[in-house]
Amino acid sequence: MKNFVRDLRSEQGWSQADLGERLDVSRQTVNAIETGKYDPSLPLAFKIARLFGRPIEAIFEPD
Amino acid sequence: MNRPLARDGSIEAHADLRRRRQARRYLGEFLPAMLGYVLAVPLSLVLLQHIAMPTALKFVVALLPMLPAWFGLRAVLRHLRRLDELEQRIQTQAIGVASLSVGMLTFALGFLQAAGLLPKVAGLLLWVLPAMIAVWGVAVGVISYRYRHGQ
Numbered sequence: 454m455k456n457f458v459r460d461l462r463s464e465q466g467w468s469q470a471d472l473g474e475r476l477d478v479s480r481q482t483v484n485a486i487e488t489g490k491y492d493p494s495l496p497l498a499f500k501i502a503r504l505f506g507r508p509i510e511a512i513f514e515p516d
Numbered sequence: 517m518n519r520p521l522a523r524d525g526s527i528e529a530h531a532d533l534r535r536r537r538q539a540r541r542y543l544g545e546f547l548p549a550m551l552g553y554v555l556a557v558p559l560s561l562v563l564l565q566h567i568a569m570p571t572a573l574k575f576v577v578a579l580l581p582m583l584p585a586w587f588g589l590r591a592v593l594r595h596l597r598r599l600d601e602l603e604q605r606i607q608t609q610a611i612g613v614a615s616l617s618v619g620m621l622t623f624a625l626g627f628l629q630a631a632g633l634l635p636k637v638a639g640l641l642l643w644v645l646p647a648m649i650a651v652w653g654v655a656v657g658v659i660s661y662r663y664r665h666g667q
Contacts (some may be wrong), residue, residue, distance in 0.1 A: 478602070479600050479603060480600040
């Protein structure tokens with residue numbers, strides 16, 4: 454699924470490891486989400502949305 | 517988020533700390549179990565070979581290594597529960613690949629054995645679990661690689 458996690462992360466000046474720590478997931482998981490190789494679960498998607506202060510639909514777009 | 521930062525104050529160093537803490541907890545539980553297993557196997561063999569005992573007790577002594585093995589399995593399961601969702605998915609897929617491939621292999625060996633084409637090897641069944649663990653390890657590497665670079 455296309456997403457804007459990388460852009461939002463860069464806006465904050467966070468590394469993938471920083472974002473992983475804030476979401477309580479590994480850096481590998483952050484990378485897999487950003488590159489579209491892994492779609493997060495609903496709870497994790499909500500965590501991401503709350504962290505960036507955006508609705509889920511503004512961050513994740515179905516292909 | 518109120519998380520204590522690592523000594524150098526960076527979130528990134530704290531992420532490494534988290535990994536190291538996970539590994540320490542896992543090894544702290546797993547290594548003693550493996551030590552117990554390594555000791556239990558020869559102990560069980562020595563007792564069975566040199567001490568006369570009723571058959572029921574022989575079963576118990578023969579299965580002695582299963583006690584530390586159970587603690588080792590418990591350590592692995594507790595570690596898996598601490599992983600994040602993608603890491604758990606990778607582990608689950610790898611375990612699936614390992615069970616099916618080793619299952620198919622033992623199925624084939626069973627046919628060969630039934631046809632009298634396999635040499636009689638004592639303790640052959642003992643290799644099933646180590647084979648599954650080996651394939652599991654390789655599968656984790658391959659699946660992780662695909663999430664990082666593939667498709």
